Amino acid sequence: MNPLSILLLGFAMSTDAFAAAIGKGAAMTRPRLGQALRAGLIFGVIEAITPVLGWLLGKSASRYIETWDHWVAFGLLLALGLHMIWNALKPATDETVDDAKKHGFVPLAITGFSTSIDALAVGVGLAFVDIPIAVVAVVIGLCTFSMVTLGIMLGRVLGAIVGRRAEVIGGIILIGVGAAILYEHLSA
Template identity: 50%
Template sequence: MSPASIAVLAVGMSVDALLASIGRGAASSRPRFTQALRTGAVFGIVEAITPLIGWAAGFAASQYVAAVDHWIAFVLLGIVGGRMLLHSMKPAAERNDAAQGNSLWALMATAIGTSIDAMAVGVSLAFLDVNIFVVALAIGFATFVMSTGGMMAGNLVGAKFGRWAERIGGLALIGLGTSILCSHLMAG
């Protein structure tokens, strides 16, 4: 796999994490750079690990992973997106408290939900002559950079558009989960 192909794959696998982190940044009232780094690190680490898991599963587990991956993504992204929608309807004081109270759980659930497709990519990479560790590191690094930047950009969007940006982010996550589910159900 060429370096350009790895870069395209890494950016493509990172887009859903970017959208989720923009929504998180919009939901937070002035997230600190350390929060953005934490968000980027969690998304990047999870996004780097999942293709390794998929690659390791290879031929043996691909039918089992493919059988449930779309449902896992659908449920996790639906829950997180729904929480974002509900959170956007609360008064400002409650929104800030809620964002801080459950942020690690929501961050992990979002990271796992947005990285399920990377596991499927990892399974497909098991059939190619690639260095999976280079690919996984590229995906993790791209996700880290894009998610950290997305969190900070979401803060700028949130300052002006606040609740609407969070609602759009929630709907985007629900839409992403629904799209993953529908594409798998229609294909098989």
């Protein structure tokens, strides 16, 4: 994977966290920069750890499927991209939770983990191709930190309008990265 693909992957992995951050920001009375940075840090750290965990799981299985690993990476990224698009297009559910409970560490960590499940699966897929997982994890973490911080601050202004579209774009990018991996291996 080239640096542009890694950067695009980082931003694709951060779009669901960005969408969640917009929702969190829209629910906050007036989000301050400190609150946005805290949420960005929580999401970014979690999002950086999960692809490494997935990569470790994938590496343990890679010797069994080495001949068709690029197809596995493509299939996982395609499935995740389609899943993100599907989630963005389905009707949103409306939850009413006590405001003090919505913005604490535990709810943010749970939301951060739930938006990073796709990064875990991407880590599994990346274990089958020659990729510096530490670089990818740092890029994903930094992109998520930036996007969540921005999402919290923009939440009151943008609300649900951009959040859904961001996930669609992220899904399309994931599918594109998967197609690029498949193309690189088939044309080599």
